[in-house]
Amino acid sequence: MLLSDDFNDNSRNTSMWNLLQKSPNVWLDETNQRLEVRSIADVNGASVVYYANGWGFLTASNFSFKADFHDSSITVPGNYAFGTMIGIGKFGGGIVTTANDNAAIEVQRYVDQNGNGSVFDYEKTTDGNHVQKDVKTRNQDSGILYISYDANKDELYLSDTGYWAANAWDTIPGLLKGEWNSNVVVPFLSGYVRNIALNSGDAYLDNFVVDSGTIVYYEKQKSLEGATKEEKQLKKWNRRNESVMGGRY
Ligand SMILES: [Ca+2]
Ligand SMILES: [Ca+2]
Numbered sequence: 001m002l003l004s005d006d007f008n009d010n011s012r013n014t015s016m017w018n019l020l021q022k023s024p025n026v027w028l029d030e031t032n033q034r035l036e037v038r039s040i041a042d043v044n045g046a047s048v049v050y051y052a053n054g055w056g057f058l059t060a061s062n063f064s065f066k067a068d069f070h071d072s073s074i075t076v077p078g079n080y081a082f083g084t085m086i087g088i089g090k091f092g093g094g095i096v097t098t099a100n101d102n103a104a105i106e107v108q109r110y111v112d113q114n115g116n117g118s119v120f121d122y123e124k125t126t127d128g129n130h131v132q133k134d135v136k137t138r139n140q141d142s143g144i145l146y147i148s149y150d151a152n153k154d155e156l157y158l159s160d161t162g163y164w165a166a167n168a169w170d171t172i173p174g175l176l177k178g179e180w181n182s183n184v185v186v187p188f189l190s191g192y193v194r195n196i197a198l199n200s201g202d203a204y205l206d207n208f209v210v211d212s213g214t215i216v217y218y219e220k221q222k223s224l225e226g227a228t229k230e231e232k233q234l235k236k237w238n239r240r241n242e243s244v245m246g247g248r249y
Contacts, residue, residue, distance in 0.1 A: 003210040008033040017050040026193045034206040037084055037191030039198045045081075051098055051188035055217045056091050057149070058184060059176045063213025064148035064163045065187055068206040071107045073118065073141055080196035083108035084189075084203050085123075086145045088156075088176075091184040091218065098188060100128045101180050103172055105145050105158040106192070107138060122158050122170040126179050134170050147187075149213075154178055163211070184216055 005016060010031050012019060021027055023046035029036045035050065057063040069084050087104025090097045103124045110117055121135045138160075148163040149156050154177045157168035165171065176182055189205050 001209055001211055002213060002215060005208045006033070007035050007206055007208075012050070014053065016053060016055075018053045020049040020051065022046045022048065026191065028191060029200070032200065032204075034204045035189060036200055037082065037193065037198055037203040037205075038200070039082070039193040039196065041195060041197040043193055043195060045192070045194035047190055047192045049098070049188050049190045051089065051096060052186045055215055056184040056186040057088075058214040058216055059149070059154075059182060060151055061214035062149055062151050063210070064146070065208070065210040065213070066144050066146045066163075067189060067208045068142070068144055069107045070142045070201075070204050070206075071109050071118070071138075072202045073109070074202055075111070075116075076196060077111075078195060079112045080194055081108060081110035081112065082191070082193045082196055082198055082203055084191050084205050086147060086187070086189055086205070086208075087123075088147065088185040088187050090176075090180045090182045091186050092180070092182050096186050098186065099125075101126055101182075102188075103156055103158070103175060104188075104190070105147065105160070105169075107143075107145065108192075120160055120169065122172075124172060124175070126175070133172075136169070149176065151177075184218060 007030050012030055025043040026039045026046040026048050028048045029038045067086050083106045085104045085106035087102050090101035106121050108119050118138045119135045120138050122133045124131045124133055143160055146159040146163050154174050156172040156175055158170045159167045161167045
């Protein structure tokens with residue numbers, strides 16, 4: 001294990017995570033020794049994100065990370081959806097472009113015009129073009145989400161059973177070094193809620209663990225260069241991160 005967060009101290013580790021909250025009605029609450037997705041009902045779909053603060057994975061090396069999830073089988077009338085997910089976003093040109101370029105595995109529950117479901121889904125966004133690639137039925141409320149990457153093959157593996165190709169539910173080829181042309185990618189944890197109130201215990205993530213990878217601390221590297229110009233640039237990047245992260249993730 002290279003890095004982990006068990007959320008047991010009930011407060012955000014700000015050297016590890018940035019918070020992006022798009023709506024006051026949907027929030028992450030690090031409480032009860034886990035990362036809870038919470039909301040009030042009158043929302044039209046909003047996400048809230050913990051994304052890596054100034055660190056990421058080099059795409060020159062394999063990497064793997066996971067997190068526990070829980071999505072309760074709550075049922076209420078009406079049109080709603082909620083989900084918890086783990087994913088990666090592209091880091092390029094000094095900014096985290098998680099809204100425009102991301103890949104994620106999501107645990108979702110919904111009741112809408114398409115019926116009702118309790119599913120896993122794989123979602124991918126490149127240059128802002130969002131694709132919901134695959135959906136499969138989910139039979140359990142709790143489990144583990146896994147993301148792993150084979151650097152030689154440039155293949156990303158998404159799974160609810162384990163790491164690497166043998167456990168892959170979905171394989172995304174040619175994305176990180178191919179389509180994204182990215183040397184570094186940034187992990188994130190996220191919740192998404194539409195039109196439902198989530199109470200404590202309804203949906204949460206826990207036990208984020210990086211099991212392998214080459215971690216780079218890109219912001220610290222920049223800071224260490226010591227140039228005032230660089231520091232200004234870094235602040236600009238950080239501000240831009242907030243706006244660039246303003247998409248769904
Ligand atoms: Ca915990
Ligand atoms: Ca914490």
